[in-house]
Amino acid sequence: MTLWIILGVVAVVVIAAIVAVVVKKKSGTPTEVAAPAVPAAKVESEPTEEPETAATAEKTAADKSAAEAREESPVEEAKESKTAVEPESKTEPESQPVKVAQPTEPEAAAETKGETEAKAESKPEAESAEESEASAAKTAAEETPAEAAEPESAPAPSEPKAETTEPEASKGSESAKQPATGEKPEAETEAPEEKQAEPEAQAAPEPAQASEPEPAAQTPAPEPAKPAAPKPEPAASRFERLKARLAKSANPFGKALFSILTQDNLSEADWEDVEDTLLLADVGAEASEQLVEDLRKDARITGEKNPEAVRAMLREKLLDLVGRDMDRSLVASRPRPADAGPSVIIMVGVNGTGKTTTAGKLARLFVAEDKKVVMGAADTFRAAAADQLETWGSRVGVPVVRSDKDGADPASVAFEAAKVAKEQNADVLIIDTAGRLQNKSNLMDELGKIRRVTEKTLPVEEVLLVLDATTGQNGMTQAKVFAEVIGITGIVLTKLDGSAKGGIVISVQKALGVPVKLVGLGEGPDDLAPFDPEGFVDGILG
Numbered sequence: 001m002t003l004w005i006i007l008g009v010v011a012v013v014v015i016a017a018i019v020a021v022v023v024k025k026k027s028g029t030p031t032e033v034a035a036p037a038v039p040a041a042k043v044e045s046e047p048t049e050e051p052e053t054a055a056t057a058e059k060t061a062a063d064k065s066a067a068e069a070r071e072e073s074p075v076e077e078a079k080e081s082k083t084a085v086e087p088e089s090k091t092e093p094e095s096q097p098v099k100v101a102q103p104t105e106p107e108a109a110a111e112t113k114g115e116t117e118a119k120a121e122s123k124p125e126a127e128s129a130e131e132s133e134a135s136a137a138k139t140a141a142e143e144t145p146a147e148a149a150e151p152e153s154a155p156a157p158s159e160p161k162a163e164t165t166e167p168e169a170s171k172g173s174e175s176a177k178q179p180a181t182g183e184k185p186e187a188e189t190e191a192p193e194e195k196q197a198e199p200e201a202q203a204a205p206e207p208a209q210a211s212e213p214e215p216a217a218q219t220p221a222p223e224p225a226k227p228a229a230p231k232p233e234p235a236a237s238r239f240e241r242l243k244a245r246l247a248k249s250a251n252p253f254g255k256a257l258f259s260i261l262t263q264d265n266l267s268e269a270d271w272e273d274v275e276d277t278l279l280l281a282d283v284g285a286e287a288s289e290q291l292v293e294d295l296r297k298d299a300r301i302t303g304e305k306n307p308e309a310v311r312a313m314l315r316e317k318l319l320d321l322v323g324r325d326m327d328r329s330l331v332a333s334r335p336r337p338a339d340a341g342p343s344v345i346i347m348v349g350v351n352g353t354g355k356t357t358t359a360g361k362l363a364r365l366f367v368a369e370d371k372k373v374v375m376g377a378a379d380t381f382r383a384a385a386a387d388q389l390e391t392w393g394s395r396v397g398v399p400v401v402r403s404d405k406d407g408a409d410p411a412s413v414a415f416e417a418a419k420v421a422k423e424q425n426a427d428v429l430i431i432d433t434a435g436r437l438q439n440k441s442n443l444m445d446e447l448g449k450i451r452r453v454t455e456k457t458l459p460v461e462e463v464l465l466v467l468d469a470t471t472g473q474n475g476m477t478q479a480k481v482f483a484e485v486i487g488i489t490g491i492v493l494t495k496l497d498g499s500a501k502g503g504i505v506i507s508v509q510k511a512l513g514v515p516v517k518l519v520g521l522g523e524g525p526d527d528l529a530p531f532d533p534e535g536f537v538d539g540i541l542g
């Protein structure tokens with residue numbers, strides 16, 4: 001039994017050992033199978049990594065290609081940067097080319113969109129600084145900023161440039177013509193004040209508009225400024241020359257009077273001839289009657305047989321009528337305090353009397369006196385008027401404040417002109433206005449507005465009524481209305497060279513109570529002279 005038990009145990013042990021071996025062999029397979037599980041995990045993580053690396057690879061590739069492209073071509077660079085680099089590259093590329101292309105303009109380009117206004121503000125400062133140094137010629141150059149910018153921008157090939165320059169150009173055109181551009185802000189701020197000051201909405205709003213254009217510099221065509229224009233003839237010698245022309249022109253009434261008065265035994269008919277002669281010469285009915293009466297009473301004339309004596313006495317009578325003691329000096333020519341500021345002259349009159357021409361001639365007259373002059377083209381009704389004045393200004397190196405806009409508010413131009421003249425410390429500001437009929441009340445009101453707006457900055461010391469001597473007595477009605485509306489301080493009698501009506505000097509003075517201060521005896525630049533009563537009477541007596 002015992003033996004069987006032992007054998008049984010041994011057998012069990014052997015079997016167990018065999019089973020153990022078998023089991024061992026089988027257990028080695030499952031561990032290997034598990035191994036793949038690890039790689040499986042790796043695969044899950046790899047998918048994420050692989051896409052990333054692929055993306056970065058593409059990006060780097062794109063960047064590289066983009067970088068290469070930049071080196072190869074600036075144009076492609078921009079494209080690449082837009083697509084690959086996105087936002088940053090979009091803005092930078094655009095601004096850079098501009099900056100690189102034109103050093104001065106790049107800034108302008110970057111600034112234009114948002115900084116145009118700020119730029120405008122800074123301009124004023126610069127201008128004011130320049131103005132302090134400045135001369136008329138300098139301002140002239142400043143006044144044409146828009147024009148100057150155009151040429152530069154034109155060549156600029158890049159689009160950005162064109163865009164940036166456009167704003168400037170447009171800006172320049174608006175404010176343009178006046179150097180006063182810088183003053184724009186001020187003008188705007190002042191506009192409200194003006195509105196308040198003037199109940200009528202008119203004056204206020206316009207000045208503001210005017211200020212925008214400031215561009216006065218725009219204003220200003222004065223480039224030709226101080227070209228080699230012939231030196232203006234001194235005022236002193238002008239009337240001597242003009243007197244000779246006056247004697248040759250159709251102003252024979254003095255001679256006619258002389259021939260009648262030197263006759264023996266003047267009859268009633270002779271006296272009627274005297275009066276008719278005076279009337280034909282536009283001396284006026286009242287003045288003619290008075291002169292004849294004086295002559296008849298004067299025994300020295302009626303009894304005098306010596307021609308020279310008659311001539312001398314007639315000369316005295318005519319001088320009395322013309323007015324030898326009237327103050328005919330222009331306010332601007334009188335001695336004045338150094339800090340008085342510019343003396344403002346406004347030219348008014350009906351159409352075609354010679355306002356613009358006289359303004360130009362007058363500028364020459366002042367330039368001949370070494371005065372610094374600024375002109376304002378407030379004749380915005382006739383497009384060519386500003387050009388005409390600008391041409392006159394260029395002849396003598398005088399800056400002209402003007403607007404490019406047809407039909408612009410003349411008060412705005414006057415407002416700007418006053419500011420420019422004051423800032424430039426000019427001695428004289430001459431403002432040309434559009435011709436108008438005295439029966440157009442709205443246009444006449446406009447004159448009052450021009451004066452009021454101008455006086456926001458400078459007092460108007462002189463208003464010259466420009467009368468065409470050939471219009472004769474018709475001019476009297478006009479003159480009276482102008483005097484009532486804007487106030488007249490003096491008369492300019494033009495085209496006296498082509499008129500037989502020199503007597504208008506006497507009648508217009510009598511009607512308005514203001515003196516003839518200047519006479520025009522031709523279309524030449526120096527055919528304007530201060531009126532000299534003695535020279536005038538000598539001229540018409542021959």
Ligand SMILES: Nc1nc2c(ncn2[C@@H]2O[C@H](COP(=O)(O)OP(=O)(O)OP(=O)(O)O)[C@@H](O)[C@H]2O)c(=O)[nH]1
Pocket residue numbers: 349350351352353354355356357358379382385433434435436493494495496497498519520521522523527
């Ligand atoms: N003979 C002569 N012609 C003159 C004189 N003054 C001006 N003229 C001419 O008169 C014409 C008209 O002159 P403008 O200066 O344009 O007249 P304006 O008053 O400004 O004209 P509007 O602005 O249209 O009212 C021009 O042909 C001038 O040359 C003068 O004293 N003598």
